[in-house]
Amino acid sequence: MTTLTQPAASGALATAWQRIWRARRLVERNIMFYRHQWIIILSGVFEPIFYLLGIGLGLGAIIQEVTLTDGRVVAYAAFVAPALLATAAMNGAVFETIFNVFFKLNFAKIYDGVLATPMGITEIALGEMMWALMRAALYAVAMFVIMLFAGLILSPWGLLIVPAALLVAAAFAAAGLAGTSYLRTVNDFDVPMGLVVMPMFLFSGTFFPISIYPLPIQVFMQATPLYHAISLIRGLSTGSVGTAQLWDLAYLVLFFAVCMWIAMRQMERKLIK
């Protein structure tokens, strides 16, 4: 996109930066929208904390210890907490990109207005992505601080937890953006939430090691993005870092790229007819 008032920027990097800079307007719009509804975002901080208290400590007092994949034994709370952090990053990203983007796309028709400005599809996708990342970052940082003070970060690798959570959030935000364009009515939310997000939450090694299941089921579970998100963040918080975490990283980056590509294509289809 060129405008008369700006000199044409040279190079792909400059163009990318211009797009990100323009996309910030959408983030500003979302901040203004939430100004009187901040409790919706803030209350999400407490969800993993309640789970950590209830399952991690309450049930953890009975379970006590869990064996990690590398044979080390850790307290149950130290096992569950990183999984709850990964899940919180996913939820922050997914709620924003599935529910809110659906609403803006189909009811509020926000993007039709946005497209009448110098912003294009790329800026919309970037803007929503940045906003979803900010929300997910809030949850991840809050949980990181709690884990730090509760002594649930067992290794210096833990310093990388927040950046890793941002990658997790980006991957799920892209998936949410891609998925929401396929939904037609509010009743369709059952499908991503009930058939994808909820089962993933239960079966990605969140509350117990997946090794208790038969091998074919384990392979299926390992194919899900949340499994890799949890494996990556649990590896960092417990210090059990190995090649598995490199695979997690590669999976999440690839997953992000594929979902983002689908999201852009779908958005273009929906908005520009």
Add this chain to the structure above:
Amino acid sequence: MTVLAASGRVWQRNWLVYKRLWHRSLAFGFLQPVLFLTAMGIGIGALLTPASLEAFGGVEFIDWLGPGLLAAMAMQTATFESTYPIMNKIMWGRNYEAMLSTPVGIRSIVGGELAWGAFRIGTLATIFLVVLALFGIPRSPMAILAIPVAVLVGVAFSACLIAFTATQKNDVGFSAIFRFVINPLFLFSGTFFPLTQLPDELQAVAWATPLFHGVELIRGAILDQLDPLTAPLHLGYLLLMFGIGAWLAERNLARRMAD
């Protein structure tokens, strides 16, 4: 038209909307307990040593968890059905305004909505109990009592939440209710771990909260271990909550619709 007949009409309106979605709702009603029991029941159960099972009264963890989840499902369904859909009928879709211009009154609206909640939770609780039976959890035919108790838990929550929704001008407060009331109740009502794990003061708090009573009754019915001394107390708590909630719901909705 009597209040009862008018309530029937309100119920019927919900039925006409639901008729188009019932198969999906029932499918999720079946899938959800299956997933939760397979994951939490079997998965966490595998982490427990035989000695640690004593905390659960000597039964397998999955047997202990299943009935608690049934009670929680009743609460969660009632909560969801009594927030956004009710707000929609108050202010977005304005269905109640239309209803009130007919012989349907406020009491019939509240009655019809509660009857609808009872029907929805009754069907879902029946499906849930079938799933529990597939996992071999119920100990005796007494387990069937879990269905009316689940309905009571559901309408008690529905009544209180309709009363709350009637006071709200937008849906922001729902997030706070879900996160600060419903979610903690889900986790700390003896659903996932016995309350004996908590310090004494917190146990007293748990006794004062509603889901705990539903969990105790439903688990008692399904595992055939109802305590004749405490069961009437649990039942009395839920009935009282329902009564107060229904009274508040009618009062608040009448005030709101008069605005």
